Every structure is written in C-alpha cells, then in structure tokens.
Amino acid sequence: MNENRHRQVKVLHITQTAHGGMGSYLEEMLTLQVKRYGADCVRVVLPEAHANVFPGLPIDCLLPFSSDKKGRLGSSLRMAARAMRQVKQWQPDVVHLHATFAGFVMRPLLALLPDPPKIIYCSHGWSFERRKVNTLLTYAMASTERYLSRLCSTVVCVSEFEASRAQAIGIPRSQLKVVINGLADIPLPPDDAAEALWPKGRIRVLFVGRLDHEKGVDVLLSAMKILGDKAYAIVVGAAVVTGYKSALAQPDNVKYVGWLEREKIRPLHATADVLIVPSRYEAFGLSAIEAMRAGLPVIASRVGGLQEVVIDRVTGRLVEPDKPDQLAAAILSMGKTLSREMGANARERFLEAFRIERTVEELHQVYENAIEQP
Numbered sequence: 001m002n003e004n005r006h007r008q009v010k011v012l013h014i015t016q017t018a019h020g021g022m023g024s025y026l027e028e029m030l031t032l033q034v035k036r037y038g039a040d041c042v043r044v045v046l047p048e049a050h051a052n053v054f055p056g057l058p059i060d061c062l063l064p065f066s067s068d069k070k071g072r073l074g075s076s077l078r079m080a081a082r083a084m085r086q087v088k089q090w091q092p093d094v095v096h097l098h099a100t101f102a103g104f105v106m107r108p109l110l111a112l113l114p115d116p117p118k119i120i121y122c123s124h125g126w127s128f129e130r131r132k133v134n135t136l137l138t139y140a141m142a143s144t145e146r147y148l149s150r151l152c153s154t155v156v157c158v159s160e161f162e163a164s165r166a167q168a169i170g171i172p173r174s175q176l177k178v179v180i181n182g183l184a185d186i187p188l189p190p191d192d193a194a195e196a197l198w199p200k201g202r203i204r205v206l207f208v209g210r211l212d213h214e215k216g217v218d219v220l221l222s223a224m225k226i227l228g229d230k231a232y233a234i235v236v237g238a239a240v241v242t243g244y245k246s247a248l249a250q251p252d253n254v255k256y257v258g259w260l261e262r263e264k265i266r267p268l269h270a271t272a273d274v275l276i277v278p279s280r281y282e283a284f285g286l287s288a289i290e291a292m293r294a295g296l297p298v299i300a301s302r303v304g305g306l307q308e309v310v311i312d313r314v315t316g317r318l319v320e321p322d323k324p325d326q327l328a329a330a331i332l333s334m335g336k337t338l339s340r341e342m343g344a345n346a347r348e349r350f351l352e353a354f355r356i357e358r359t360v361e362e363l364h365q366v367y368e369n370a371i372e373q374p
Helices: 020-037 048-053 072-090 100-111 136-151 160-168 217-230 262-271 286-293 324-332 336-353 356-372
Strands: 011-015 042-047 062-065 094-098 118-122 154-157 176-178 203-208 231-236 254-258 274-277 298-301 316-319
Touching (some): 011 020, 011 100, 020 042, 020 356, 042 048, 042 072, 048 062, 062 072, 072 100, 094 100, 094 356, 100 118, 100 136, 118 136, 118 356, 154 160, 160 176, 203 217, 203 262, 203 324, 217 231, 231 262, 262 286, 274 286, 274 324, 286 298, 286 336, 298 324, 316 324
Parallel strands (some): 011 094, 042 062, 094 118, 154 176, 203 231, 203 274, 231 254, 274 298
C-alpha cells in the first residue's frame, strides 16, 4: 500500500462561492478529506452566506467571511484578509484555490510570502472561455491566467477540454493535472410529494442550474414551447445575472421552483424522465453526473466537458447548442422504455467514472507531488 495514503496533509481551501454545483463538489470532497487527514487538517475559507451548505463538516473547518451586496471587490478583500490570517497562523502545507476570483486575488498575495505554501489552483471553468467574442477583456483574462499560473505548483483542470484550453493560451501541459469531478453514491429517498408535481401523460423534463445566458435556460424554454402539452418541465435554480429571468417568457408547461436544497432535488431526479443541460459553455457539468447518479439520462449541449460526461445515444443525447428544435426532438424521442434503458447506462457510467473517492485520491497525489517539489 502507498505509504503516502495515511500521511496527514494540512489543506486550506479558499473559494468566493460555494453555491450550486461548486457547493455540491466542495461538500462531498471536503467531507472525505476530513476523514482522510483529520478534522484539524482541513479548513475552508468561504462566504458566510454559503456556509450552511456544509452541515456535515465540523464547525472548526469553516472559516466564513462576510459577503454583502456591495460587489465583488469588498467580498474579495474580506476573503483575502481571512485567508492570509489563516495561512500565517495555521501554516498549511497546501492552499487549494477554487474558481476565478479566488485565483486572481490570492495567487499574487501568497507569492509575496517569504515561505509560501504550495498553491493548487482550479478555475472550475476558464473565465476567458465564457466570452466567445474576441475582445480586449477576453485577451486580458487569458493573459492574466497564463501569468498567474507561474505562481502555482499545479493547475487542476476538471476535464480534458479545460486542459486543452489552458494549453491553448500558453500554460504548459506539464503544469496541468486533469482531475475529473466526482460525487458520493447516495441512495435515492422515496418521495411521493415529488411524484405529485408532474402532470400525468407528459414527458418529465428537469433543469437544474443558474438561470443565465451561459446555462442556456432560454433554449430549453423555446423547446418547451415547441413541445406544448407533450412535455412538462420543472426548472430548479435562480438568476445570477440581474434581470435575466425577468426577460424570459415562461410557457404554460414550465414550472419554476427556485433554488432547492440538494436533498430536495434528489427526489426530482428520481421521478423525472430526463435532465436537460442546454449550456452554451460548460467546463464539466456537475448537474449531469448528479442526474446520472440517480439513473436519469441526460440531454446536453455538445460543448466543453459535457462531451466527456454524456455518451450520445448511450447515457443520453448530445445536441448542438442554441438549437431549440433539436432539443425538442431529442426530448420527444425519450419514451419511457428508452429513458429507463439510457438511465441504467447513465447509472453504470457514474459508478465507473465519477465517484468522489477517485477524485479525492487523485487530489491527494496532486498535493503530495507539490509538497515534494523543491
């Protein structure tokens, strides 16, 4: 057995958001790291508004900072102050930075320390990829990521697609490590209340995610207009971009339920026929593997990391982005028999490829390799 398996590593995670898919990933990954290293060896700096998504973690592991509505600048400053105090007082072996803002703010600050910890950075989706127009801002984002990557021991990518985009802007492959996201295998709870939400005789369509342009919820709504009374959709999520939802027309066959706790989403996975991920950009697509864990097939856009998650016509369907007619046709093709067959395949693929235990083991190797570097 690898002698590193039982070595204690002090890891400080830093994130400016722990909502949605990021919260799901962090909660399950941190829970296993606490079991592996001990509760006194894992801490996370996060917004106090999101601290309630970690009920299973010891309270001493959570280091919340105040995050109000005054903008990202004030929130970033409070995050940085909280994190730098922890680094100086607690002296972690590794600082693991999650998402763009934590990466932009913390890497230069940590690099200024006389004896900095090893820095691991994961963007969870490149900021420059979200802006497809070739603008000066896009170029600046890519250049900043390339420069700041020199301050890291390792840049973790959540998919081969994300790694390829990092290489395209000049980050060397030797500095990149692909660690595919994972989730714990949790049994589905029975829930008659979720069953009652669906009208009888229609294809049951589920969407889980932010209601913004990147996630393509408008494409789903257009497809639902085409489908009429043949399908019914439940949309879980809320707008992050101000005013975006108010600009979306809501067809009669769509029901918005807002953000739900993960325990309340899982019964919807159990009773739906298909999950839709109509994103215009996606580094990975955690909502897809949440559905696959429940044995639910996925219809997703043929973009980014989703192409590595969904196997077309095996675990679901891949359609072109921004094509509501293709999406409607794919939904219509999902009869009960095909949905069950693809759902079983999706469940099998989850068990083979997307378990959180593998993710944590691979991250441990990333930490060990960084610590051993001179």
